[in-house]
Amino acid sequence: MKExxxxxxxxxxxxxxxxxxxxxxxxARSRKDTEAKYGEEKIIANMVESIEDVxxxxxxxxxDIKCLGIGSPxxxxxxxxxxxxxSNLPWKNVAIVDRIEKEVGIKTLLKNDANAAxxxxxxxxxxxxxxxLVYITISTGVGGGAIxxxxxxxxxxxxxxxxxxxxxxxxGPLCGCGNHGCLxxxxxxxxxxxxxxxxxxxxxxxxxxxxxDNIIEDVDAVxxxxxxxxxxxxxxxxxAIAGFYLGIGLANLINIFNTEMIILGGGVMKASDLFxxxxxxxxxxxxxxxxxxxxxxxxxxxxxxIGLMGAIAVAMEDRLIKNG
Amino acid sequence: MKExxxxxxxxxxxxxxxxxxxxxxxxARSRKDTEAKYGEEKIIANMVESIEDVxxxxxxxxxDIKCLGIGSPxxxxxxxxxxxxxSNLPWKNVAIVDRIEKEVGIKTLLKNDANAAxxxxxxxxxxxxxxxLVYITISTGVGGGAIxxxxxxxxxxxxxxxxxxxxxxxxGPLCGCGNHGCLxxxxxxxxxxxxxxxxxxxxxxxxxxxxxDNIIEDVDAVxxxxxxxxxxxxxxxxxAIAGFYLGIGLANLINIFNTEMIILGGGVMKASDLFxxxxxxxxxxxxxxxxxxxxxxxxxxxxxxIGLMGAIAVAMEDRLIKNG
Numbered sequence: 001m002k003e004x005x006x007x008x009x010x011x012x013x014x015x016x017x018x019x020x021x022x023x024x025x026x027x028a029r030s031r032k033d034t035e036a037k038y039g040e041e042k043i044i045a046n047m048v049e050s051i052e053d054v055x056x057x058x059x060x061x062x063x064d065i066k067c068l069g070i071g072s073p074x075x076x077x078x079x080x081x082x083x084x085x086x087s088n089l090p091w092k093n094v095a096i097v098d099r100i101e102k103e104v105g106i107k108t109l110l111k112n113d114a115n116a117a118x119x120x121x122x123x124x125x126x127x128x129x130x131x132x133l134v135y136i137t138i139s140t141g142v143g144g145g146a147i148x149x150x151x152x153x154x155x156x157x158x159x160x161x162x163x164x165x166x167x168x169x170x171x172g173p174l175c176g177c178g179n180h181g182c183l184x185x186x187x188x189x190x191x192x193x194x195x196x197x198x199x200x201x202x203x204x205x206x207x208x209x210x211x212x213d214n215i216i217e218d219v220d221a222v223x224x225x226x227x228x229x230x231x232x233x234x235x236x237x238x239x240a241i242a243g244f245y246l247g248i249g250l251a252n253l254i255n256i257f258n259t260e261m262i263i264l265g266g267g268v269m270k271a272s273d274l275f276x277x278x279x280x281x282x283x284x285x286x287x288x289x290x291x292x293x294x295x296x297x298x299x300x301x302x303x304x305x306i307g308l309m310g311a312i313a314v315a316m317e318d319r320l321i322k323n324g
Numbered sequence: 325m326k327e328x329x330x331x332x333x334x335x336x337x338x339x340x341x342x343x344x345x346x347x348x349x350x351x352a353r354s355r356k357d358t359e360a361k362y363g364e365e366k367i368i369a370n371m372v373e374s375i376e377d378v379x380x381x382x383x384x385x386x387x388d389i390k391c392l393g394i395g396s397p398x399x400x401x402x403x404x405x406x407x408x409x410x411s412n413l414p415w416k417n418v419a420i421v422d423r424i425e426k427e428v429g430i431k432t433l434l435k436n437d438a439n440a441a442x443x444x445x446x447x448x449x450x451x452x453x454x455x456x457l458v459y460i461t462i463s464t465g466v467g468g469g470a471i472x473x474x475x476x477x478x479x480x481x482x483x484x485x486x487x488x489x490x491x492x493x494x495x496g497p498l499c500g501c502g503n504h505g506c507l508x509x510x511x512x513x514x515x516x517x518x519x520x521x522x523x524x525x526x527x528x529x530x531x532x533x534x535x536x537d538n539i540i541e542d543v544d545a546v547x548x549x550x551x552x553x554x555x556x557x558x559x560x561x562x563x564a565i566a567g568f569y570l571g572i573g574l575a576n577l578i579n580i581f582n583t584e585m586i587i588l589g590g591g592v593m594k595a596s597d598l599f600x601x602x603x604x605x606x607x608x609x610x611x612x613x614x615x616x617x618x619x620x621x622x623x624x625x626x627x628x629x630i631g632l633m634g635a636i637a638v639a640m641e642d643r644l645i646k647n648g
Contacts, residue, residue, distance in 0.1 A: 075614050084614075132480055153472070155582020156456055159615040166576040167610055169493055170568075179575075179610050244494075251503075252490040256580060258479020286491055286503050290399050290408075291483040 004060055006068040006106065007311030008047060009113070012036060012088025016308045017050040019058055019065075022319065024124055024312060028057035040091045048103045062105040069109050069314030070096065071116030071307055078158040081110045109314050112158065113137075116310030117300075118145025119152055121263045123313045123320045125301040130260040134253050135300070136163065138246070139266035141176070142184040146257060150321050164188065168248050186245035187275075189221040189268045195238045196224035207232035225271040236274065243275030247282025250297070254283070258291040265300030272299065328384055330392040330430065331635030332371060333437070336360060336412025340632045341374040343382055343389075346643065348448055348636060352381035364415045372427045386429045393433050393638030394420065395440030395631055402482040405434050433638050436482065437461075440634030441624075442469025443476055445587045447637045447644045449625040454584040458577050459624070460487065462570070463590035465500070466508040470581060474645050488512065492572050510569035511599075513545040513592045519562045520548035531556040549595040560598065567599030571606025578611040578619050589624030596623065 004027075009016040017030045030053040032046050051068070055061065075084045081097025083089075097108045111119070118135035127133040127147065134146045142164030146153040153160050164184035165177050172181025173194070185191050197219045200208045207227040212218040227235035250262060264272070280297065287295075302309050313320065328351075333340040341354045354377040356370050375392070379385065399408045405421025407413075421432045435443070442459035451457040455474050461467045466488030470477040477484050488508035489501050496505025497515070509515050521543045524532045531551040536542040551559035574586060588596070604621065611619075626633050637644065 075612075148472070148477070155615065156584050157582060157614060157618050159612065160580065160582040162579040162582075162612055162615070165579050165612055166490075167572045168491060169495070170572055171493070171495075177612060248491045248494055252576075255486040255489050256484065258481060258484040258486075260480050288399075288483065288486055288489055288501065290481060291479065291486070294481050 002060070002064040004058075004065050005312055005315040006051060006054065006065055007308050007313075007315055008050065008068065008070045009116075009307030009311050010034070010047065010070055010072040011307065012073075012086075015046055015050045017054050018308045018312060019054040019060065020312045020316070022316075024309070024316060026308075026312070028054040029308070030054045030057070034089070036089050040094060043089060043091070044096070044099055044103070047100060051100075051104050051106075065106045067109060067315040068100065068104070068106045069111070069116070069311040069316070070100070071111055071113045071311040071314060072096070074112035074158075076110060076112055076158065078110050078112070078115075078154065081108065083110070109317075111152070111310075111314045112143075113307060113310065114143030114161070115145040115152055115154065115158075116314050117265060117302075117306045118147055118310070119313035119317060120302055120306050120310030121265070121300055122147045122150075123316070123324070124309045125306070126263045126298040127261055132257075132259045133261040133263055134161070134163075134257050134259050135263045135265065136253075137266035138187060138189070138264060138268040140189050142188045142249075144253075146259070150324055152317065163249060163253060166249070166252065168245055168252065183245060183249040187242045187249065192224050192238055192242050192268065193220035195241065196220065196227075196235065199234050199238065205232055205234040208235060221268060221271075225274060228271070228274050239271065239274035240278050243278030244282055246275065247279035248286055250279060250283040251286030254287040254291045254295050259295060261296045261298055263298050263300050265302075265306055269299060326384070326388040328382075328389050329636055329639040330375060330378065330389055331632050331637070331639055332374065332392065332394045333440075333631030333635050334358070334371065334394060334396040335631065336397075336410075339370055339374045341378050342632045342636060343378040343384065344636045344640070346640075348633070348640060350632075350636070352378040353632070354378045354381070358413070360413050364418060367413060367415070368420070368423055368427070371424060375424075375428050375430075389430045391433060391639040392424065392428070392430045393435070393440065393635040393640070394424070395435055395437045395635040395638060396420070398436035398482075400434060400436055400482065402434050402436070402439075402478065405432070407434070435476070435634075435638045436467075437631060437634070438467030438485070439469040439476055439478065439482075440638050441589060441626075441630045442471055442634070443637035443641060444626055444630050444634030445589065445624055446471045446474075447640070447648070448633045449630070450587045450622040451585055456581075456583045457585040457587055458485070458487075458581050458583050459587045459589065460577075461590035462511060462513070462588060462592040464513050466512045466573075466590075470583070474648055476641065487573060487577060490573070490576065492569055492576065507569060507573040511566045511573065516548050516562055516566050516592065517544035519565065520544065520551075520559065523558050523562065529556055529558040532559060545592060545595075549598060552595070552598050563595065563598035564602050567602030568606055570599065571603035572610055574603060574607040574621070575610030578607070578615045582615040583619060585620045585622055587622050587624050589626075589630055593623060
C-alpha cells in the first residue's frame with residue numbers, strides 16, 4: 001500500500017483540501033466554496049467532492065490514503081468525530097467522521113482548528129525543533145493548542161487550551177462566551193473592532209470614520225489597523241490595549257505551561273507591529289523568571305496554509321511522533 | 325533486595341520523614357526541627373539524622389531503600405536536584421540531591437512541594453481513580469501541580485503550573501512576585517491576612533482588632549476566619565472576595581487543562597465553608613460548558629500528611645505509573 005495523507009480545512013466560507021506524501025509535502029490541492037447556506041448535506045457533498053478532486057489530480061485512490069485529517073472550528077468531540085456546533089455552519093451534532101469515512105472509504109480523524117494549527121506549526125512550521133509549544137491564534141477569536149512532549153494536549157474531552165476564554169480582568173468587556181474580561185474580549189480581532197467602533201461612535205477618530213465611509217458599523221479591526229498605520233492615535237491606543245492584555249495572557253501561559261516556545265498566528269498577527277512590542281513588554285513584566293528564561297516567542301510560519309498543514313498533521317500525527 | 329521507599333518533607337520549621345513499603349504504607353516516621361537559623365550544614369545534618377532515624381526504627385538499611393523523595397518549596401531545579409532558593413531557609417543553589425545521596429547512599433529525587441502534593445493526592449488521596457487532575461494548595465501562597473495521563477506535568481524546567489502567579493486582574497493588589505492581581509494576591513492566606521489588616525486599620529472590624537488583642541500587625545487569615553465564624557461581616561466579605569477570585573482561577577484552570585478533577589488543599593481550606601460556595605459559583609459562571617461538565621472538584625484527603633505522602637509518591641512515581 002502506498003502511504004499518502006489527506007488534510008481538509010473546513011471553514012465557514014471555503015474548504016481547503018490537500019494531499020501529501022509521507023513527508024508532508026503537498027502533491028495536490030483543492031479549494032471549494034463551503035456553501036454553508038445550503039445546509040448540512042451540501043457541505044458534506046462539497047467536502048467529498050473536494051477530496052475526490054485531489055485524488056483525481058494525483059491519480060491516487062482511496063486505498064492509497066492512510067488517513068484523512070479534518071480541522072474544524074469547535075466545539076467538537078474529537079474522539080467521537082462529532083462537530084457539536086459551529087457558529088459559521090448551520091449544523092449541530094454532525095457525526096462528520098462517520099459520514100466522511102462512509103462516503104470516501106478513508107480512515108478519518110477530527111480536531112478543532114486551533115489544535116490542528118498547533119500540530120501544523122509543530123511538525124511543519126516554527127516549532128519543528130522543539131518538543132513543547134503553545135500555539136495561539138489571534139483571529140476573530142483567540143484560540144490555542146499545546147504540544148507537550150511531542151503530543152497534542154487535548155484534555156479529557158478535547159477542550160484543553162481554551163486560552164481565549166481565560167478571564168484576565170473580571171471587570172472587562174463582555175465576551176462572546178458570556179463571561180467578562182476573557183483574553184478574547186481584549187485581544188481578538190472582534191475585540192479590536194468593538195473598541196474601534198466604540199471610539200468612532202464617541203467621535204474620537206475621524207480617521208476611522210473616514211476609512212469606513214462614515215458607516216460606524218463598518219469599522220472593524222482592519223480599519224483600525226489602517227488608521228493606526230496612518231498615524232491615528234486612538235487606533236494605535238486600541239492596539240496597545242490589545243497588546244497589554246495579550247502580554248498578560250502570554251505571561252499566564254508561560255507560568256502554567258513552562259513551555260519551550262509560544263507561536264503566535266492568526267489574521268490579527270498581520271498587524272503585529274501595532275501590538276506585539278507592548279505584549280512582549282507585559283509578558284516579561286508578568287512572567288516568572290524561571291519559565292521566562294527558557295521560552296521563545298515566535299510568529300507562525302505556515303501563513304495561509306496553516307489550516308491545511310494542520311489538517312495534514314492531524315492525519316499524520318502517529319507517524320510524525322514515531323519518526324520525530 | 326527489599327523494596328522500600330523514603331519520603332522527606334522539607335519545611336521551614338520541621339522535617340518530616342517517612343519510610344513506606346511498596347504499597348505506600350508508612351512503616352515509620354520521624355519529625356525533626358529544621359533549625360534553619362543554624363544554616364545549610366545544620367539543615368542537611370538534620371535531614372540525614374531524620375533519615376537514619378526512620379531506618380533505625382524499622383531496622384532497615386540504606387540498601388533496602390529503592391528511592392528517597394524530597395518535597396521542598398521552590399524555586400528549584402528538579403532535574404539537577406538543586407534547591408535554587410527558599411524564602412524559609414537561609415540557602416541558595418544547594419545541590420541537595422547530590423549531598424543527600426552522598427551522605428546516606430540512597431538514590432534521591434527532588435520535586436517542589438506543590439508538585440509532590442499533586443502526586444500524593446493522585447496516588448494516595450482524592451485522585452486515586454482519575455488519570456488527570458490539577459492540585460491546588462491554598463496556603464501562605466497559592467501553588468499547583470497537574471497530573472496528565474497519570475504523570476506529573478513538570479514543564480520544560482520544572483516550573484509548570486504556577487497558577488498562583490497567573491494574573492486575573494491587572495488592577496489588583498501587589499503580589500509577592502512583583503505582579504499585580506495574581507491569584508495568590510487575592511486568594512492566599514497572606515492575601516486574606518493583608519485584607520484583614522487593612523480593614524482593621526481602617527477601623528472597619530472591632531471584632532478582628534479584639535481577637536488580635538488590639539495589635540493590628542497580628543491580624544491574619546486565622547483571625548479573619550475566627551471573626552467570620554463569630555459573625556463579623558467584614559471578615560466574611562474578605563473571604564467572599566478570596567472565593568470570588570479563586571472561582572475565576574478555577575474556571576481558567578478548567579478551560580486550560582480540561583481535567584477530570586481539581587483537588588483543593590492547603591491550610592486555608594480549613595475555613596473552606598467561608599469561601600468555597602462563592603468560588604464554585606464563580607467557577608460555574610466562568611468555565612466553558614464542555615470542560616465544566618466533566619470536572620469534579622474535591623477537597624484534598626491527605627490532610628497534614630500531604631507533604632510526607634507527596635514525598636513518598638515522588639520516590640515511588642515510576643513504580644506507581646507502571647502498576648497504575
